[in-house]
Amino acid sequence: xxxxxxxxxxxxxxxxxxxxxxxxxxxxxxxxxxxxxxxxxxxxxxxxxxxxxxxxxxxxxxxxxxxxxxxxxxxxxxxxxxxxxxxxxxxxxxxxxxxxxxxxxxxx
Numbered sequence: 001x002x003x004x005x006x007x008x009x010x011x012x013x014x015x016x017x018x019x020x021x022x023x024x025x026x027x028x029x030x031x032x033x034x035x036x037x038x039x040x041x042x043x044x045x046x047x048x049x050x051x052x053x054x055x056x057x058x059x060x061x062x063x064x065x066x067x068x069x070x071x072x073x074x075x076x077x078x079x080x081x082x083x084x085x086x087x088x089x090x091x092x093x094x095x096x097x098x099x100x101x102x103x104x105x106x107x108x
Contacts, residue, residue: 001086003078003082003085006082006085006086006089007077007078007085009089009092010050010077010085010088010089010092011052011077013092013093013095013096014050014051014052014092015052016096016099017095017096017099019049019050019051019052020049020050020095021048021049021050022034022035022047022048022049022050022091023048024095024098025091025094025095025098033091034046034047034048035047035084035087035088035091036084037055037057037075037080037084042061042062042063042064043059043060043061043062043070044059044060044062045057045058045059046058046059046060047075047080047084047087047088050088050091050092053076053077054074054075054076054077055074055075055076055077055080055088056072056073056074057072057073057074057075058071058072059071059072059073
């Protein structure tokens with residue numbers, strides 16, 4: 001699958017359900033997951049929030065005892081590697097299922 005196609009699928013889901021954070025999606029073990037965008041030494045950039053145009057990347061210092069990001073920035077989807085886009089698409093698809101189940105439950 002080409003990056004352009006992956007980005008289109010991501011944007012379609014976000015357009016339908018709105019922006020979301022990776023903390024809103026749990027895997028089968030009940031844990032949240034955020035894709036790693038990049039790392040250098042003790043610094044790790046984690047994609048944690050997704051809107052129609054950009055990904056918010058929070059940068060953490062793994063050598064620090066703080067759980068707060070030391071820096072954040074926004075990145076457009078086209079600048080991300082294909083493997084990261086596939087992970088984001090997986091999160092979007094899980095979010096899509098969660099929203100569908102919520103809408104179905106509310107309508108009953």
